[in-house]
Amino acid sequence: xxxxxxxxxxxxxxxxxxxxxxxxxxxxxxxxxxxxxxxxxxxxxxxxxxxxxxxxxxxxxxxxxxxxxxxxxxxxxxxxxxxxxxxxxxxxxxxxxxxxxxxxxxxxxxxxxxxxxxxxxxxxxxxxxxxxxxxxxxxxxxxxxxxxxxxxxxxxxxxxxxxxxxxxxxxxxxxxxxxxxxxxxxxxxxxxxxxxxxxxxxxxxxxxxxxxxxxxxxxxxxxxxxxxxxxxxxxxxxxxxxxxxxxxxxxxxxxxxxxxxxxxxxxxxxxxxxxxxxxxxxxxxxxxxxxxxxxxxxxx
Amino acid sequence: xxxxxxxxxxxxxxxxxxxxxxxxxxxxxxxxxxxxxxxxxxxxxxxxxxxxxxxxxxxxxxxxxxxxxxxxxxxxxxxxxxxxxxxxxxxxxxxxxxxxxxxxxxxxxxxxxxxxxxxxxxxxxxxxxxxxxxxxxxxxxxxxxxxxxxxxxxxxxxxxxxxxxxxxxxxxxxxxxxxxxxxxxxxxxxxxxxxxxxxxxxxxxxxxxxxxxxxxxxxxxxxxxxxxxxxxxxxxxxxxxxxxxxxxxxxxxxxxxxxxxxxxxxxxxxxxxxxxxxxxxxxxxxxxxxxxxxxxxxxxxxxxxxxxxxxxxxxxxxxxxxxxxxxxxxxxxxxxxxxxxxxxxxxxxxxxxxxxxxxxxxxxxxxxxxxxxxxxxxxxxxxxxxxxxxxxxxxxxxxxxxxxxxxxxxxxxxxxxxxxxxxxxxxxx
Numbered sequence: 001x002x003x004x005x006x007x008x009x010x011x012x013x014x015x016x017x018x019x020x021x022x023x024x025x026x027x028x029x030x031x032x033x034x035x036x037x038x039x040x041x042x043x044x045x046x047x048x049x050x051x052x053x054x055x056x057x058x059x060x061x062x063x064x065x066x067x068x069x070x071x072x073x074x075x076x077x078x079x080x081x082x083x084x085x086x087x088x089x090x091x092x093x094x095x096x097x098x099x100x101x102x103x104x105x106x107x108x109x110x111x112x113x114x115x116x117x118x119x120x121x122x123x124x125x126x127x128x129x130x131x132x133x134x135x136x137x138x139x140x141x142x143x144x145x146x147x148x149x150x151x152x153x154x155x156x157x158x159x160x161x162x163x164x165x166x167x168x169x170x171x172x173x174x175x176x177x178x179x180x181x182x183x184x185x186x187x188x189x190x191x192x193x194x195x196x197x198x199x200x201x202x203x204x205x206x207x208x209x210x211x212x213x214x215x216x217x218x219x220x221x222x223x224x225x226x227x228x229x230x231x232x233x234x235x236x237x238x239x240x241x242x243x244x245x246x247x248x249x250x251x252x253x254x255x256x257x258x259x260x261x262x263x264x265x266x267x268x269x270x271x272x273x274x275x276x277x278x279x280x281x282x283x284x285x286x287x288x289x290x291x292x293x294x295x296x297x298x299x300x
Numbered sequence: 301x302x303x304x305x306x307x308x309x310x311x312x313x314x315x316x317x318x319x320x321x322x323x324x325x326x327x328x329x330x331x332x333x334x335x336x337x338x339x340x341x342x343x344x345x346x347x348x349x350x351x352x353x354x355x356x357x358x359x360x361x362x363x364x365x366x367x368x369x370x371x372x373x374x375x376x377x378x379x380x381x382x383x384x385x386x387x388x389x390x391x392x393x394x395x396x397x398x399x400x401x402x403x404x405x406x407x408x409x410x411x412x413x414x415x416x417x418x419x420x421x422x423x424x425x426x427x428x429x430x431x432x433x434x435x436x437x438x439x440x441x442x443x444x445x446x447x448x449x450x451x452x453x454x455x456x457x458x459x460x461x462x463x464x465x466x467x468x469x470x471x472x473x474x475x476x477x478x479x480x481x482x483x484x485x486x487x488x489x490x491x492x493x494x495x496x497x498x499x500x501x502x503x504x505x506x507x508x509x510x511x512x513x514x515x516x517x518x519x520x521x522x523x524x525x526x527x528x529x530x531x532x533x534x535x536x537x538x539x540x541x542x543x544x545x546x547x548x549x550x551x552x553x554x555x556x557x558x559x560x561x562x563x564x565x566x567x568x569x570x571x572x573x574x575x576x577x578x579x580x581x582x583x584x585x586x587x588x589x590x591x592x593x594x595x596x597x598x599x600x601x602x603x604x605x606x607x608x609x610x611x612x613x614x615x616x617x618x619x620x621x622x623x624x625x626x627x628x629x630x631x632x633x634x635x636x637x638x639x640x641x642x643x644x645x646x647x648x649x650x651x652x653x654x655x656x657x658x659x660x661x662x663x664x665x666x667x668x669x670x671x672x673x674x675x676x677x678x679x680x681x682x683x684x685x686x687x688x689x690x691x692x693x694x695x696x697x698x699x700x701x702x703x704x705x706x707x708x709x710x711x712x713x714x715x716x717x718x719x720x721x722x723x724x725x726x727x728x729x
Contacts, residue, residue: 165575300339
């Protein structure tokens with residue numbers, strides 16, 4: 001009876017493993033939407049970084065998100081929008097938590113205004129952004145973007161951290177163990193890892209590789225040729241909090257910020273998650289004791 | 301089943317009034333309180349209750365999601381983001397629903413493997429089993445339709461690939477397959493029109509599922525539960541009333557399962573999904589690897605095992621059709637298990653050879669799942685073909701042949717003997 005029970009447990013475990021196994025396998029090679037997707041090819045192996053929001057205990061670091069927003073607004077915003085993020089989100093708990101007045105002023109001065117209307121004369125008009133408006137990029141649509149960007153399309157960055165991941169290709173027998181490790185450690189930071197690797201992946205093309213006109217070599221981009229010029233340079237953004245202005249810091253901070261834009265409720269989710277787990281754990285133990293008591297006189 | 305005739309006695313006037321008019325309480329008491337369940341059930345038997353919970357969770361969260369979801373190719377993706385970001389606890393409802401589909405399949409696969417191991421498909425439980433296979437099919441259809449709704453890249457391309465399968469029928473009758481595909485799409489390609497009808501069907505099928513589940517439970521309550529020995533209940537002392545025995549055990553099992561469920565909902569909500577589905581559907585950009593959700597991977601591997609040739613046998617223009625037939629066949633064959641298995645012993649516990657076949661089959665399913673996620677090229681194709689053969693061999697070779705050549709180990713005479721040992725059982729008798 002006990003051997004059978006042990007085997008059954010093994011079966012249940014195997015089935016749940018299989019479930020998660022296949023899921024881990026699913027994270028195919030990260031690739032960019034648009035032109036890059038056609039390029040194919042694998043980038044170099046992407047290293048996992050330690051993030052303040054890593055794992056089940058991690059939460060966003062407010063200061064890092066604020067720095068990341070600074071990098072976004074001074075560098076990325078020149079080409080990329082954040083259409084799914086409203087200015088009001090910058091004020092909300094669990095994010096950069098800027099003061100409301102500062103964000104109001106920021107929205108009013110945001111260079112990419114909101115097209116509103118029609119007005120009483122039936123005309124559309126541009127107006128400064130309000131707290132309730134999204135953070136628009138510089139282009140009205142994809143065609144305008146491509147025309148301005150030499151045919152390339154800078155995607156909206158709101159969801160980019162969730163739309164990218166990292167791949168691993170271990171031997172088949174290692175898969176279940178790696179998956180189990182990821183499930184226990186709750187690895188969900190593939191997007192941030194990818195963005196960091198991409199932004200620090202601009203290196204000289206190896207000998208013999210011809211980089212096309214208007215393209216740049218990147219060791220972590222699928223196909224290695226990317227239309228985006230290296231966006232970050234030493235000292236190009238001056239942080240207010242004394243953090244050093246290195247490419248590494250910029251890359252980390254913007255990756256963290258974009259993880260928040262893709263998942264603005266993450267801190268709330270994890271906090272509630274622990275409360276739910278605690279409740280469930282206590283209830284499960286009580287139910288087990290109850291069950292044991294009910295069955296105490298029945299041999300089974 | 302003797303013993304589950306009702307011992308219900310309404311105590312209040314209100315209860316008596318109803319009992320004389322519509323004795324629902326009497327029925328519920330007979331079926332879910334006094335109903336005799338074998339005393340020796342293990343925790344694998346809690347998955348029926350767990351599945352009921354999964355279905356209920358999907359229905360409740362799905363109905364709430366539908367209040368905020370805006371079907372349409374221009375609105376679907378945005379409304380999902382609206383739910384995640386702006387609806388109060390929308391992220392939670394959406395995570396429960398998305399993770400819930402995976403949990404539903406984890407539970408249903410364990411439930412099915414339990415049935416296969418203990419021979420729960422054998423007489424007199426054939427109808428119960430076949431209803432289960434139909435439930436699996438409807439579940440798969442519902443999950444597939446539901447995966448379309450976020451209208452991300454993987455949604456769009458998975459629909460394109462899977463609906464295109466029907467075009468394989470063109471090899472039987474020119475135009476038949478293409479006609480069916482266009483009829484399903486409501487046009488000449490997957491579009492917002494397709495999304496609209498898939499949403500409609502995704503809302504309909506779960507209620508069909510509820511109906512079949514009721515039949516499944518009905519059939520179960522006519523023939524009674526199987527148990528780890530595979531021997532029927534012979535005397536009342538071998539059974540315990542459903543409440544509080546099975547219910548207390550089920551409740552514990554459910555909560556243990558919800559622990560796993562919640563871990564994914566709160567800490568790994570995207571683990572079971574694909575990053576590409578956070579990119580809005582774009583008919584002009586094909587993802588480099590189109591993969592279905594994990595629970596379809598074994599079947600996807602079978603489909604793709606039929607390339608130009610199968611284990612060296614050239615298939616020519618029939619390859620696609622055979623792949624489709626094999627994929628659907630891999631589920632259909634389950635329905636024939638009651639007649640394919642020739643052994644009179646139900647439980648694999650007493651079948652030394654069949655036990656090996658079962659575990660090989662379990663490994664085969666895992667291997668096919670692994671291969672379904674790999675690109676269909678090189679050595680992966682060969683392995684997919686080998687495991688496809690093994691998959692069908694379990695049903696078509698192991699089940700009929702082992703029953704004829706195998707000597708089962710000694711069976712206990714009764715459940716009581718298995719539980720209490722031969723002496724105590726004899727005394728009790």
